[in-house]
Amino acid sequence: MDFVCGNIDRLITVGIRPMGVPRKNMAKLYELCAKDAPVSFKIIRSLMERPGMKLGIFTGAALPGKFPNGENDGPLGSAALARALEQLGYDVTIYTEVECIAGLREMQRILHCKAPAVVLEKEAGCPQHRRLAAELDAAITIEKVGVNAKGIQHSITGHSRNGVRAMMDGLIEEMNAMGKLTVGIGDGGNEIGFGNIYEEAREILPTGKTCVCGCGDGVVTATRVTHLYPVAISNWGAYALCAGLAVWNKRPELAVTPEEEHRMLSESVPLGLADGGTGLFRYALDGIGGEASVACVRILQELVMISLKTVSRDF
Template identity: 30%
Template structure:
């Protein structure tokens, strides 16, 4: 299992976009997060990175969130999407595309601390996952990779993760740039390794942190690990994810790098993006099939 997970870690950490994330990778957190999720019950998944130039979300994040939700559903876990307004149309469209009926909770832009505590009391989740979700910087603001202050446009979901940590709820962070929730676990390394890291680095840590070349790939990496643990391929088929990509773009998602409304992820053409995911799927099949 350990050697297989190491291969998964290598695959998802390919830095095809050239962000210099290799120093941020914590070996072992991928497997630890998957094993922890196996013991879970209700899992909150938050995603959706606000693109200031277009006023909507991007293609990296929603696809991985749906992949995780589908895998958790197959394992009998309850997945709940916790998002903010700009990303609601994208996630609703994605859920409709795959026919998955799960709850969506809209987190407010203001008054989040009280809302977070009430939400945790109501659902009593075992785990929280932040997937490509902007996190708070040292100065209390929220920045994109261009060092644009988007604090007034996004829900401050760090408060949910801080409250969860205080309650002993396990947290998982997924990111690819250093400014996402969870990166507080490697804060000093982000400052030293990522362009504009001193300004944008997120201070909020998570129990487990999975850093990948594209955040969606990390979500698929978790699905691959879960598949190995249960000896059943829980990964989304390429044809389904292609439909998802088309659907979220149709509903307004843009490429977070090019800022264009096109079927690309972090500037990667679909063929290059899916080549990595397909390698994960093929590896899992070789491991679990007789």
């Protein structure tokens, strides 16, 4: 299983994004997290050790004036992973800001994902966050911005996002303190979880120590998680976990299909879910063409099918 997950992780850490974003750095950061085993393997093993648990998936990255309904990286992967986990008997709820909820629910409709989608409050330490920290057994954040050591949220390019998105680092920190499972999936270093490799990420990322917001501390988040999953594109990290769960449980239907990815990306455009790489409303994901993301999903699907098949050759 760890061999399969290693192949999966090699695929979804390829530096395919455009210049101007950390395309060559995520593989380096991934290797820091995978010294003992492929990260997807460690996450899947942790999930499988806790059958039926109450799990929250957190996503959403809206930006007023640019993509007010959020970007398509995050909600698509969240819907896919929630579907896989609910089919395995987990009690899953997805949380996102009010601006992103309509797009998320549409992605769920496409995938026939029945998990509740709930509005995530933005205020740090609010009653909802404290309640969730107590009630949830595990949390998975997908493309969810966190705070740096000075308490500032940033975009990948170093602009402040404070006041725009939910500040939920405290929720994760409370769960960590209680020994609960927390997972961070991110592709820029500014997402929750990069506190696991804080010093290394600050050295490796171009905006690791400097930013343009004036705080003078860089974009790397200080918040830690049980498992950090640095990937090329956050959705791909979620799709990779779906593929790994499919292999582990011998249930290929848990994996996302190319047809599903094509439909989600296509319908993101009229829903106002932006390509986060360019800020444009187009058939793309984090700056790469939609066809490339569909192809990635197809390779993940093939990895699942090949891993569940034995061939006997007589020549």
